[in-house]
Amino acid sequence: MFTLSNICSERAFTLIRHLGRHPRDTFYVRELSRELGLPLGPVSETLVELAGAGIIRRRERGRIVTYQARESSPLLREMKILITLFECSSLLSDLEAVSSTIILFGSCADGTDTAESEIGLCIRTDDAGVAEECIRAHTPVGGRDVAAMILTDDAFRRLSEREQAVYQQIIAGNVLYQREGGQAGRLKADQFQKPRHSSHVWTDDSYEA
Structure with a gap:
């Protein structure tokens, strides 16, 4: 379950920042782990939570799973603003x-x-x-x-x-x-x-x- 403590984690911020600023692109879990320098397992878990909260989209094609920012999500937009303010x-x-x-x-x-x-x-x-x-x-x-x-x-x-x-x-x-x-x-x-x-x-x- 995605909670306030989850969404305020550094890992969640990093993933939201990256996906949110590349809204037209889709990403594999390993790709995100490699590009952002984050452990594969925790990245996968956080992506599942973000998708469950409606912030990003999860797509499955057989055994292949990709993730993409959900541009229509009000929460995604607010999180992007918050991240910009932190920066x-x-x-x-x-x-x-x-x-x-x-x-x-x-x-x-x-x-x-x-x-x-x-x-x-x-x-x-x-x-x-x-x-x-x-x-x-x-x-x-x-x-x-x-x-x-x-x-x-x-x-x-x-x-x-x-x-x-x-x-x-x-x-x-x-x-x-x-x-x-x-x-x-x-x-x-x-x-x-x-x-x-x-x-x-x-x-x-x-x-x-």
């Missing part, structure tokens, strides 16, 4: 010091993301340079790029007027952080490590009056 925890912790609001948006916010999806973040801040350095220092996150929109409060308001489609996508996302009183803290750019990877960052230059 972003260090980045978000640093961004909170210089941000008034952080919003996760796009496919990662609704659990339809894949291994190729970028992690969409909208960051409202008066310290765009520091926020950008923070993102570059933490990228990649879980093997994926971060696509960040870094905006002042005024630029965010202009975005709502000029780019309604983008604005609606952002506000439909998940608010991960909102500072009470609206005053962000202060970090310095040199507190972050040298950038290890490229990321896609949009600042409010595109939305100047």
Whole structure:
């Protein structure tokens, strides 16, 4: 039986992450064990439990068994969002010091993301340079790029007027952080490590009056 303790295990998270981010692919048990570096027996047991919970599909053809993410599962989508948040925890912790609001948006916010999806973040801040350095220092996150929109409060308001489609996508996302009183803290750019990877960052230059 699949319980809360099962679903919160590191092995279950690893399998959900891999299958959920490759939703069109089917996998053999041995294939998953080899690719993820996990013991065959426990992997097989966890896959059976995940299938029983409706998170993944189990297909049998004679003695051949394959597994695939069940894209229609609300629980799968919520677990994928949770896993993304775990992976972003260090980045978000640093961004909170210089941000008034952080919003996760796009496919990662609704659990339809894949291994190729970028992690969409909208960051409202008066310290765009520091926020950008923070993102570059933490990228990649879980093997994926971060696509960040870094905006002042005024630029965010202009975005709502000029780019309604983008604005609606952002506000439909998940608010991960909102500072009470609206005053962000202060970090310095040199507190972050040298950038290890490229990321896609949009600042409010595109939305100047």
